[in-house]
Amino acid sequence: MNSHEQDEQRVVWAVVDSGIGPLLLAATPEGLVSVVFHATDPVRDRALARLADRLGAEPVEAPDSPLLAEAIRQVEAYFTGARRDFALPLDWSLVSGFNRQVLRELADGVPYGTVVGYGDLARRVGQPGAAQAVGLAMGANPLPVVVPCHRVVESDGGIGGFGGGLETKRKLLALEGVLPEPLF
Template structure:
């Protein structure tokens, strides 16, 4: 049996409680590959089935794997206000093309406590008229929070959309000091 081949395709996952609800984290040997919001049993099963189909490996629950343990530690620090940047290897295999280009620029070029407009981000990747395409890339982000799509807002000051829901986006922006804390 070729255990090395299995290790190469191994996908591990864990669910972690956060200030915005439970997140499912999944990783491959290359890095964190997926973060999923609002994890219920049904959401978890759907996410794991999708990962299995896309990555060709049955995900295994393993919160003690070194990469997941480190991701959990860094997320806990982030939600406690003690971490402003994630230092994790990322596996970009769930996203490609323009979407990957936009998300890489977002990850490296929009620091904690700042926001960028959809159009501005489009301009940074050479598509100044691509604000809607940037919006689609944000919606396709397989690594929310770690790749901070919550920091992308409308140029007129509107909060914009968010796959995790607007309340979650507001909480993340408040955590980073961009918005005031919600009153209730």
Template sequence: MDSLDSHERAGNSGRQVVWTVADTGIGPLLLAATDDGLVNVVFHATGTVRERTLDRLASRLGAEPVEAPGSALLAEAIRQLEAYFAGERQDFELPLDWSLISGFNRRVLRELASGVPYGTVVGYGDLAGRVGQPGAAQAVGAAMGANPLPVVVPCHRVVESDGGIGGFGGGLETKRTLLALEGVLPEPLF
């Protein structure tokens, strides 16, 4: 019997959700984790955004999130994010809890996480084709908007086929900053 089966039988009542806020090169990120792995990364994590996120996590995961900056997983996530923003890390090696996303969106995000390396980009349509749905570029855009793990699952690497950078839940300035960090775009002049 594996832990997923016991979580399902327990109906999430035994599930613990821990969180902290990390200061990063793109502003404060809320990081949340379960026993299964990092479950959520949220941009602009101050005040109302943080409170709404914690309420949503409690509702979706069936457990009240507990602030736990000393959590080993969250401390490791912060360490890896700091190394990424310092240009010392290109890949994240963290366990991920995919329970906030399912179906097509999960397939697209898993392909993105494993198949679009640091310093490269992919078009929405190309990513749709990689998961066997070549006409689903708009659905890929929706999957990027639903990504519960931005930065770690690099939705900033998905761009428009005509050369535009596309949208981004963290804001276009944040997407430009991340793409510049990875060498895809030039550093902003100011």
């Protein structure tokens, strides 16, 4: 393999501290490909091994790569309240079909400080009976925070589930002014 082919397949990663704990950010030349919550060393190592398997390239720590450096800046600005949306290229290769369709609609159509019900999101992608499938798509979101699955809630006002844990979901919704700040 020549160096150009290696560059094309390169997966870079960094861990950034956030208002909800350490986040692992990973990117390919296409764009940000993965965000992982609670990125302690064991969680990070498992996530990097999964990425290597799925993408066929060993991830390399490179917080100074231009795309990751920009992603880190935007994530930090989001958690300080200075940024409301992300302007990053995204690599959707870890998700396909219905899940990709739902996540793209979420990314493009549910702005900061708003929420959407699982059923509403299903209707938006032309599958009105697919609220449960939308829930599964949220659970499969490889780009949480950036693709804001925390903004999807139950139609009866319940907070719904969340891969990062309900405390994390509450903190993100409080950051965006949807919920009051947690009392403790």
